[in-house]
Amino acid sequence: MALNSLDVAKKAAKAADEKSAEDILVLGMDGISILADYFVICSGTSTTQVNAIVNSIEGELEEKIELIRKEGTDGARWAVLDYGDVIIHVFHDEQREYYQLEKLWGDAERIDWSK
Template identity: 45%
Template sequence: MNSKEVIHQLAQTCDDKQAKNITALDMRDVSLVADYFLICHGNNERQVQAIARSIKDVRDDMDLPLKRMEGFEQGRWILVDLDDVVCHIFHKDDRLHYNLERLWGDAERIELSVNNAGDSYDL
């Protein structure tokens, strides 16, 4: 499975947990950190943790490497590093504050076919 297929599967996983404003960025031309960023948010800490847990479970099924997971205990900004794909799961208030989409504005957005991709959100 290539990285683009992985990002679509992970986006669907986030959507299944009712993540909001699911956004994928192609980072290959703008950063050495990862090929793709997947960014989404939940409305509270429990939902943020549930989304991250679901990503981790799907990652196990897809046999992807888990380099690290940070921020799970607080449930405000959880980073799940899957080597070529880095998932950022925010609490909605923290997503507004950090605004990664603006920070990485040079990155191309990837069209996702999930219900909560690109839903209205004031960034």
Template identity: 45%
Template structure:
């Protein structure tokens, strides 16, 4: 499974947990730390945890290794590290505060298929 297919699979898993404003950024030309970011948010801590858990469960099912997950207990900003892809699952308040899309504004957006919450 290539990275774009993995990103779409992750986006679908996030959508299944009703994540909002799912955005994927191609980081290959702007950062050395990872190839892609996937960013989304939930409206409360329980939903943020459910989204992150959904990503992990989906990746386990597809055989993609989750290297680490940070911030799960606080559920304000959970980082799910898949090596070439880093998922940022925010609580809506933190998403607006950190505004990664603006911070990494030079990164191209990856088109995700229809059906994403917005």
């Protein structure tokens, strides 16, 4: 059974949570951005944790949906995983505070990913 984009976003959030990601948000981008249906934003406190979160998300989704593009894992300060309708941002906490994407997309609906 194919996953819809909301399922992908929730699975990504749960995979990030398994690696103790902080402040995990799933934002519904319908009517706000043409880039994706959902953004997942989370952060880690070290480059090691950022890489662990990215690996956990990729492992959870690898057989379910194609990863279109991955950027930023070399320095592990801000990684982006593009799954088409779902874009996942994994920040080092310092970068997250600096860029404040959740404020940029402040009108987006916050989705409860824990259900």
